[in-house]
Amino acid sequence: MKRFLLVLLAAALLACPALAGAKTLRLAIDADPVSLDPHVQLSGGMLQYSHIVFDPLVRWTKAMDFEPRLAERWERLDPLTLRFFLRRGVKFHSGNPFTAKDVVWTLERLKRSQDFKGLFEPFGPAVAVDDYTVDIITTKPYGLTLNMCTYIFPMDSVFYSGTDEKGLPKDAIVKTEHSFANEHASGTGRYFVESREQGQKWVFKAFAEYWDKNTGNVDTIVLTPISEDATRLAALLAGDVDFIMPVPPQDFDRIEKTKGVQLITMPGSRIITFQPNQKRRAEFKDARVRQAMVYAVNNAGIVQKIMKERATAAAQNSPRGYVGFVEDLQPRFDLERAKALMKAAGYEKGFTVSMIAPNNRYVNDEKIAEAVVSMLSKINIKVELKTMPKAQFWDEFDAQVADIQMIGWHADTEDSANYFEFLYMCPNKETGYGQYNSGNYCNPRVDELTLASQSETDPAKRAAMLQEVERILYDEAAFIPLHWQMLSWAGSDKLKNAREIVNIMDFPYFGNLVME
């Protein structure tokens, strides 16, 4: 909290003299948000958009604390109920006042959204106590209620009620066709959408009646999607845009060497791994073979040579700062040990397996896969690698067409349990757990601990459970860990506090940006 206050103070100090001149930020992103409706898709782009046009109840600070936004404070009434006291005098862009019923309405809509309903499964309906007090109630004790409140961006319930000119309900969540919410937005955010040509140009204007007076000095944001990496960088270098994201790693050096632009990177939370499929290959059922593969893969070398140090070599899923992170789990490259394990398992002569990886989903994904193929050949595991574009990859991944499959994962909840629920719990079609566990790793203890962690509200106990899971996955070599990708942004030096507005979720808080 102290650190957060300091950051706030620094931002305030920087902001005051600069507020005089209103500035325009020209922003280039690889792809623009798919809709104006924040509930239509759960993706990084849509959340970035939500932070521009809407405000969440609470949001993460750079140090991963909770910062009050539309909720001024909160208190736990009982293991199921968290009471939020809402900010008064907040207005939506439409002019409607923001009250507790908007929170109730938004949560109800989130539970209807195909993409968000999974995250909000533990939640019951919210209850408005009065206009500025709302109880958020879970159906069982839940340790991540506040984390999930970073996803509640209250929408203007009056604005989105009724039917549009085509006679369709305004609150419908429609993914592929026309809907009112896809084309209109009313939030409480610092900016409203002045104009939007999808895939071409967005103009955001500062909202005059914004509640938070402690903001940066950018009053117009012009967002242009530039999909080509080289063009996006050239646009920044030529001074045609002020801020770009993401930045391709091969250009990091160039930006650092160029005067007038700044490169900003920070360790991310997206872990890149390989899953050896125990159902397809009897060999992988033997923990020694899986361990041998982990020992054979020099992931620190991959980080150094292929990622050019723009990643962090991993031995577990949780990055530092997550509750499940265990300090002493370190990368364990040891070729002799790997060979010994293969011998002990009776596979000294090795065997041949298949592998798939995407070639446009993760940073350098194809090169990484090729490196792992050559590393595994040192312990006589011959790998037949097939790479493909992401549009085709996921169906192949789900069908488990190969013996070893690549997957990267970022926890939407910013919490360790999310990795386990999707990647390592026993696959179960009914509960949906283990949806991306193509290794078919299954350990009842992992399931038990992960499920127990969900309803554990004591942070210390919860951390112990999640750390035990990380340790089990490490000891049993449930997966082959590679690294956490680094997040990257680049901007002109005119952006004074660009470093402070970015964070590990990759939701830059442009409302706080100060430009020269």
Place this chain on the structure above:
Amino acid sequence: MFAFFIRRVTQAVFVMLVISLIGFTIKQSVGDPLREITGISVSAAERDALREKLGLNDPFLLQWGRFLARALQGDLGNSFYFKRPALQVILSKAPATLELVFATSLLVVLLSIPIGIYAAVRPRAWLARFFMGVSIVGVSIPVFLTAILLIYVFSVGLGWLPSFGRGELVTLFPGWQSGYFTSDGLKHLILPSIALSSIMLPLFIRLIRAEMKEVLETDYIKYARAKGLKPGRVLLVHGFKNTLLPVITVGGVQLGTLIAFTILTETVFQWQGMGAMFIEAVDRADTSLIVAYLVFVGALFVTVNTVVDLVYGLVNPMIRIAGRK
């Protein structure tokens, strides 16, 4: 003439059917649009339900038949990403592409004719050799590289020209935003049109030069010169006019190639036309938009070629006669 016309139109319809079939076959293999529409943590059951609702589970022929039936009524489906009718999306992007193609064609016509004629008349002059050399280089560097190179030299290095986009636009009439009427828009047009013309220009210079050389050897040119006509008139009216027939034919065919190359050029310059839209649609597995684009461009191509053939038939009766058995 009427029989010729009917025959050409029947052929065109057949070609369109084949294009739509190919489009549909490609669509099955570019990937699963549902992955792009939904977040990664959405359950398989939810995704399947949506897929069923969009009719993507139906058999191939049923989907194709449904598409054809709707296409006849002018409905090419709905873009998943734009959440609007695909045809409407394409038409909104068409002006950008057409303006780029027009500027490029203008550049090609204005440069290739004088250079081609000059190179034919003075094949040994150093300037002619220089043009020929440059055109070899131009044709052998991929457009993609030419474009990046132009950006780095003129935008990043010298800072003379903008690096991406179309700049300031003026609405000519609803549905057509033009960059031809602002200085900013024209500035944005320069680099993309140079990049795009780097493919066509060498071809036309060489074609005109070769044709011109041949014509200049003919007896009627010698006669015209002997008659004492002005050299300019001999070159343009007697010489150049007779090289036009093959140039028009190739031009018609090359228009298609030009549209194909807009895909690369537009992507590099973030020029918001149909080409960039197509690449993005492939990236996003926006399959209905992909099919609509293929059919639309196919129709454009077929129309241009049919018109060229018909005009050609008018200009040169031998074509018509040869076609009649």
